[in-house]
Amino acid sequence: MKLDILAIGVHPDDVELSCAGTLLRHLDLGKTVGILDLTRGELGSRGTADTRDIEAQDSANILGIEYRKNAKMADGFFSHSPDNVKKIVAYIRETRPEIVLANAISDRHPDHGRAAKLIADACFYAGLVKIETIDEQGRTQEPWRPKAVYHYIQDHNLVPDFVVDISPYMDKKIESILAYKTQFYDPNAKDTSMPSTPISSKAFFDFLKAKGTAYGRIANFEFAEGYQVARTPGVKNLFDLI
Numbered sequence: 001m002k003l004d005i006l007a008i009g010v011h012p013d014d015v016e017l018s019c020a021g022t023l024l025r026h027l028d029l030g031k032t033v034g035i036l037d038l039t040r041g042e043l044g045s046r047g048t049a050d051t052r053d054i055e056a057q058d059s060a061n062i063l064g065i066e067y068r069k070n071a072k073m074a075d076g077f078f079s080h081s082p083d084n085v086k087k088i089v090a091y092i093r094e095t096r097p098e099i100v101l102a103n104a105i106s107d108r109h110p111d112h113g114r115a116a117k118l119i120a121d122a123c124f125y126a127g128l129v130k131i132e133t134i135d136e137q138g139r140t141q142e143p144w145r146p147k148a149v150y151h152y153i154q155d156h157n158l159v160p161d162f163v164v165d166i167s168p169y170m171d172k173k174i175e176s177i178l179a180y181k182t183q184f185y186d187p188n189a190k191d192t193s194m195p196s197t198p199i200s201s202k203a204f205f206d207f208l209k210a211k212g213t214a215y216g217r218i219a220n221f222e223f224a225e226g227y228q229v230a231r232t233p234g235v236k237n238l239f240d241l242i
Helices: 014-028 049-063 082-095 110-125 167-178 203-218
Strands: 005-009 033-039 067-073 099-102 148-152 162-165 224-229
Touching (some): 005 110, 014 148, 014 167, 033 110, 203 224
Antiparallel strands (some): 148 224
């Protein structure tokens, strides 16, 4: 499947929390979009890897995304190794995205920054002819390098290099997050024995909306998602920046 945008997150729900609104906007623009989760989130305090698998697919269905895969790296213990780089390279060559959205360059969770570097490096190496990867049918893949890698902002309130207007999509974004019933506040939850976490309270969604409002205010949008770049983007027309 040829994608316009591949959103990569080290944990299932990273994408929903940080760039679901951006994906929804571009789906409405007729772009093809997919998600790659690097781990199954098996170290999460709540739920299990199996429940996260189900929740991730439920969320993809809500967003209307057909392509979602999991690289099954080790949550918390993945490394910047040749094997892991080549795993991501294979997915990039499979989907041939123009744009890759990746974890935050720096964040509260140490996995996020490590994944950001791993993903960005894999996007570069995916374009090298002498790095060989095989697809699921055993065929040699052709090199492919995305035109851009943008790092979505996660928990830390980083200064964005640009923001994307998600005003019409905030409610759908929240709906996609709520698909992770074991991870976030659920007033109908039957299991009350799960530990509390920074994201499991009802107040977390107030924070999420406030953050969207804060990033939106910069550009006079109601809600926005913020991004940072490692390479300065260029434009051919100043009016593209309005």
